Amino acid sequence: MARPTKEGLEYFPLDTDIDQDEKIIVVVAKFGMQGFGVIIRLMMEIYKNGYFYSWSEKEQYIFSMKVKESVEFVNEVVDECLKWGFFHQSKYEQCGVLTSKGFQKRYLLAANRRKSVHVKPEYNLMEEVSDNNNEDNADNNLVNVDEVSAKTPQKKRKESKRNNIYVEVISYLNQKTGKNYSHKSAANQKLINGRVSEGRTFEDFIRVIDIKCEQWIDNPKMSEYLRPATLFAQKNFENYVNEKLKPISQKQSDPRDYEIALNKWIANGGDPDEFDYGK
Known part of the structure; x- marks a missing residue:
């Protein structure tokens, strides 16, 4: 039975x-x-x-x-x-x-x-x-309970993904600036959500942080604005993300390096008039 x-x-x-x-x-x-x-x-x-x-x-x-x-x-x-x-x-x-x-x-x-x-x-x-x-x-x-249980994990995955971007973005900002902003802050989450809803990605947030840190980190006055409220605000983010990072400057050569290279060229039988330091 x-x-x-x-x-x-x-x-x-x-x-x-x-x-x-x-x-x-x-x-x-x-x-x-x-x-x-x-x-x-x-x-x-x-x-x-x-x-x-x-x-x-x-x-x-x-x-x-x-x-x-x-x-x-x-x-x-x-x-x-x-x-x-x-x-x-x-x-x-x-x-x-x-x-x-x-x-x-x-x-x-x-x-x-x-x-x-x-x-x-x-x-x-x-x-x-x-x-x-x-x-x-x-x-x-x-x-049917299967319909409910099937939708619940999907919702949890979305919430997990959303929470991850909060953690990763704010952690990266704190790491670059030495500050201690909270990824649990409702205000910070709202700013991030706003930009994500506009199609912005995690890489866009990192780009904005890198660009503005490069520009402001050594300026006591401007470094105060290395904060979510400024960096991720709608009116600022679109402009910031389209700015360009400064190219990495080449290390200036020491004049003595030229002399050392020239002497080595001559010692190996080279003609001083044919020496090209750039090669």
């Missing part, structure tokens, strides 16, 4: 600062830790069931009995959670369930190794839902 398909989760993630979440902070402020405890127990019921909890009159009494609180108090907490968006108001009014996009997303990611894991179309709040509303095949509107 086949083992029945498991729907819910055995455990779920809980942020350490969940009591500061803007969707429940007012609820906690209004009902205290007693109300916070009710919220956590509701989350347990939701994840134990999967991604939603049917909030019928029967379930309200059963839940109240479990948490040893009055039905009236529990419903006051739920009403506040609906009001502030912790639970989705429309889905509760239409379907009588407590759910949210966050619950659904975390459930799908947690259950991504299971087969045929989906969100019912009538409860679905995920952006990945299919637009094909074929009435003959309700599965067209199911959200």
Whole structure:
């Protein structure tokens, strides 16, 4: 006999600062830790069931009995959670369930190794839902966990690539200037993002840093402007990146080198009038 398909989760993630979440902070402020405890127990019921909890009159009494609180108090907490968006108001009014996009997303990611894991179309709040509303095949509107898990690594790769350019560009600038700018700075990241969105590459940032360091590094006044706010600003970057690096100057020869070479030429039987130092 086949083992029945498991729907819910055995455990779920809980942020350490969940009591500061803007969707429940007012609820906690209004009902205290007693109300916070009710919220956590509701989350347990939701994840134990999967991604939603049917909030019928029967379930309200059963839940109240479990948490040893009055039905009236529990419903006051739920009403506040609906009001502030912790639970989705429309889905509760239409379907009588407590759910949210966050619950659904975390459930799908947690259950991504299971087969045929989906969100019912009538409860679905995920952006990945299919637009094909074929009435003959309700599965067209199911959200498959494979679709979500496949998109998540791609998103992570993009974020990783973006974070890398922050680190590499700012680190190179610090190395060239001896300064200590942060690649985590929102202002610095915004500047880099702006230039990347215009098609600029990592090599362009390095070129700008090299050019301006060559021009300004030995000038106490101008070296102050070797900073992201100046170098990567839109109004400056386009001009800076199109400037040219100075050609590497050839080391001036020592006059004595000419004499040494001439004497060596003569010693080897060469005619002084035919000596060419450039050869």
